[in-house]
Amino acid sequence: MINRRVEKGVARGREFEIEVDGEKLRAHEGETIAAVMLAAGRRTFRQTGLRQQARGYYCGIGLCHECMMVVNGVPNTRTCQTLATPGCRVETQEGPGKLEVAF
Amino acid sequence: MKEAELLVIGAGPGGLAAAVEAARAGAKVTLLDENPQPGGQIYRQLPAGFRLTDPKALGRDFPRGQKLLAEFAQVRERVEYLDEALIWGVFQDSEVAFQRGQNSHSLRYRKLIVSVGAYERPVPFPGWTLPGVLTAGGAQRLVKIQRVLPGEKILLAGTGPLLLALANQIVDAGGQVAAIVEAGRIENWWRLARGAWGQWPLVADAWHYYRGIRQARIPLLRGHIITAARGDGQVAEAVVAEADRQWRPRPGTARIFRVDTVCLGYGFVPSVELTRLAQCDHRYDPQRGGWIPVRNEAMETSVPGVYAAGDCTGVAGSLVAVEEGRIAGIGAAQSLGYLSAAEAHPRLEACRRRRAGLLRLRQVLDEISMPRPGLYELAQDDTIVCRCEEITLGEIKKALREGPTDMNEIKRMTRMGMGACQGRMCAAALQEIMAREKGVPPAELGFLNPRPPVKPVPLPVLAGHQALE
CATH class of the missing domain: 1.10.10.1100 (BFD-like [2Fe-2S]-binding domain)
Incomplete structure (x- = not known):
């Protein structure tokens, strides 16, 4: 299992798990979903709608929107700006994403 | 609608310095910022849940940020500080709209200081959309603040001092840097030395970074450019060639680096959406990053009462942003009647002097790093x-x-x-x-007209928009 976390210099907070496309990944309090993904070596965050290209973490400051994923059912969530929370469910986003709305 | 006496947008180096100076003078400051903690990108703090065990791990900007954050802490009680506020529009009659949580609000301002920074210059070339290609700034945030390495074997490509700083941070974090590919060339060492004279903290930074990459035996390829990233679904290799003075790859010089990660840093583009929406005049200055608002010596734009400070006015780095933020904050406080000209003058002079010294060095660095025509011929x-x-x-x-x-x-x-x-x-x-x-x-x-919302806001949030009372 790939772990690209740097231990030097900081002590991380509470450890928990999140689920990405059905796979359980280790996460810590304070980590963004994008960081959890990259720490585990997962680099494809979404597939584009037109050309079905893989895209991943690019600008890292919430502007480019390449890291958008479906988080707890909500598509177009910028994972570089969204903290991981215990048990959150994350899915690779396909195209613009579908929002399930209950009426 | 609620009216802020002085609204500051952005809690990075420029906005914090502006808020500190204005609040010290007695002005009632409202500070809006998109992030959960003050500091912006460069002075970003560790997330809640992380504990710092070695301050050196956060790099050489960290102590400078701590100093400014400590100044802000002293006036914090007197500042109305709204964090996690995503500003999505500036409208007629001095109205600013923002999203906070699942709500959208707006308020008016009497004076406005915009200090919203810059973002990495996009440079399209074959393979730049592959996962594993990311911006140098994005990589730095990942390594410094989230303490995660973006990959295993990392190539840094672009131009400017950020690449050297990032290489050091990656190595210090235990990562592997295959090479630094710097498109620029230092054509005139004498000019560089003259620009750097007196800027000793920055000279010390440079010395530290060069020593770091030498000790780690990282090849520094000056006058080279990345021409392609390749791989099936993610980066597996990068193509690098010698570049001429116009940054055009020289035929027959291509070499391949087997890397899984490419960090790109071709300088920064100022964020001008808000000053555009506020109807400020802008001009095109390629050396400062592109379109920038026109300002006078007081950092006031062409719209009276609207000031702009820091990288959103032309990229010059955090130390310049701090001085400009102070100048804008003092100027706004003076125009609101909290400072007399005699009180403001000596403070402004000190800031202007420091800013001028920093900009001298910046000018020389910009000459080396300004994008040349070949850069946009790579696509x-x-x-x-x-x-x-x-x-x-x-x-x-x-x-x-x-x-x-x-x-x-x-x-x-x-x-x-x-x-x-x-x-x-x-x-x-x-x-x-x-x-x-x-x-x-x-x-x-011309320029792409920014249209509100300048950042995506969910429709249900917009539908519930309410002005603050």
Whole structure:
């Protein structure tokens, strides 16, 4: 299992798990979903709608929107700006994403 | 509607310094910022849950940020500070709209200071959309603040001091840097030395960074450029070639680096959406990053009462941003009647002197790093230029044959800049590509009109918009 976390210099907070496309990944309090993904070596965050290209973490400051994923059912969530929370469910986003709305 | 006496947008180096100076003088400051903690990108703090065990791990900017944050802490009680506020529009009658949580609000201001920073210059080239290619700033945030390495074998490419700083941070974190590919060349060491004279903290930074990359035996390839990233679904190799003075790759010099990660840093583009929406005049200055608001010595824009400070006015780094923020904060406090000219003058003079010294060095560094024409010739016809709408260079060229004369026309023809990033990841490149293809200066092509919401806001949030009372 790939772990690209740097231990030097900081002590991380509470450890928990999140689920990405059905796979359980280790996460810590304070980590963004994008960081959890990259720490585990997962680099494809979404597939584009037109050309079905893989895209991943690019600008890292919430502007480019390449890291958008479906988080707890909500598509177009910028994972570089969204903290991981215990048990959150994350899915690779396909195209613009579908929002399930209950009426 | 609620009216802020002095509204400051952005809690990075410029906005914090402005808020500190104005609040010290007695002005009632409202500070809006998108992040959960003050500091902006460069002085970003560790997330809640992380504990620092070695301050050196956070790099050489960290203590400077701590100093400014300590100043802010002293006035914090007197500042109305709204964090996690995503500013999505500036409207007539001095109204600013923002999203906070699941709500959208607006308020008015008497004086406004915009200090919203800059973002990495987008440079389309074959493979730049592959996972594993990321910006140097994004990599730095990941390594410094999230303490995660972006990959295993990392190539840094672009120009400027950020690459050297990032290489050190990656190595210090235990990562592997295959090479630093610097497009620029130092043509005149004497000029550089003269610019750096007196800026000893920055000279010390440079010395530290050079020593770091030598000790780690990282090849520093000056006058080289990355021409392609390749791989199946993610980066597996990068192609690097010698570059001439116009940054055009020299034929027959290509070499391949087997890396899984490429960090790109070609300098920064100022964020001007808000000063545009506030109707401030802008001018095109390629050396300062592109379109920038026109300002006077007091950091006031062409719109009276609207000030702009820091990298959003032309990229010059955090230390300049702090001085400009102070100048704007003191000036705004003075115009609100909290300071007399006699009180303001000595403080302003000190800031101006420090700023002038920093800008002298910046000028020389910018001459080395200013994008040359070859940079925007790297894209091939099938290279994506607009990431959001997936528009290739070939499609842009085809649309250009129909004769559009300005940026907004090509936007309407192709959807360039209409996606989620609202043109931040393509407009700077489109401006240069269109200028080249049409044979006109970039400034003649105008700019992509920013439209509120300048950042995506969910419709239910917009539907519930309410002015603050």
